Amino acid sequence: MIDLSRIDTWLFDMDNTLYPASVNLFSHIDERMGAFIAEELGVDRGEARRIQKAFFHEHGTTLRGLMDEHDVTPQRFLDYVHDIDMSALTEDARVTAGIAALPGRKFVFTNGDVAYADKVLSRLGLGAHFEAVHDIHAMDYRPKPEPGAYRGMCKRHDIDPERSLFVEDMARNLAPAKALGMRTVWIDNGSESAAYCADMNCVDLVIDDLGDWLARVTKDMT
Structure with a gap:
């Protein structure tokens, strides 16, 4: 366990963090990304997938790669890839109660956009529990793990x-947070590329279930 006595701000990634990777929601987004690239660049689906993953690894997000290399308009891409069925998302009472019970400020820090985040948070019963969503637009399309995204969030919200403390399912996204002095929690729950470029020196705690961890944390605080 890590020392939480000085923590007054709680930051959470959203996809595969506030809900388990086993829900497999991102597979639908992944499929939509591939379809967008195939249509936009005039390539087959196999080549589209190769491009998609290369952009993710080289640019931080597929969107950033499309912007840098093909001048794609961000909102057009985001609207397309986030047009998915969210019926698999359901509220986890442990997570809802745990986040509600955390003392201090709470934010979502996501490479998605607010419009998509609002839909996800509503499905999860978490819409009322966060002060704000710091999204890809607020990052000026320079996504996690770019250090400027973290500094900009802290400046914008006076954090x-x-x-x-930052909870995230992709370990590489914790390194810039740790460099700023944040406590870091890696939720290693089987999401794609979770351990890609992981630096375990930047991870203070590894968990595999958010609801269980929140229950322990909030119990210790009472």
Whole structure:
């Protein structure tokens, strides 16, 4: 367990963090990304997937790669890939109660956009529990794990990183948070590329179930 006595701000990634990777929601987004690239670049689906994954690894997100290399308009891409069936998302009472019980400020820090995040949070019963969603638009399309995304979030929301904790399913996205002085929690729950470029020196705690961890944390605080 890590020392949480000074934490007054709680930051959460969204996809595969606030809900389990086993829901497999991102597979639908992944499929839509491939379809977008195939149509946009005039390639077959196999080549589209290769491009998609290369952009993710080289640019942080597929969107950033499409912007940098093909001048794709962000909102057109985001609207297309987030047009998915969310019926698999259901509220987890443990997560809802746990986040509600955390003392201090709470934010979602996501490479998605607010419009999509609002839909997901509503399905999860979490819409009322976060002060704000810091999204890809607020990052000026420079996504996690670019250090500027973290600094910009802290500046915009007046967050002291040394009094903050960040929970994220992709370990590489914790390194810039740790460099700023945040406590870091890696939820290693089987999401794609979760351990890609992981630096375990930047991870303070590894968990595999958010609801269980929140229950322990909030119990210890009472």
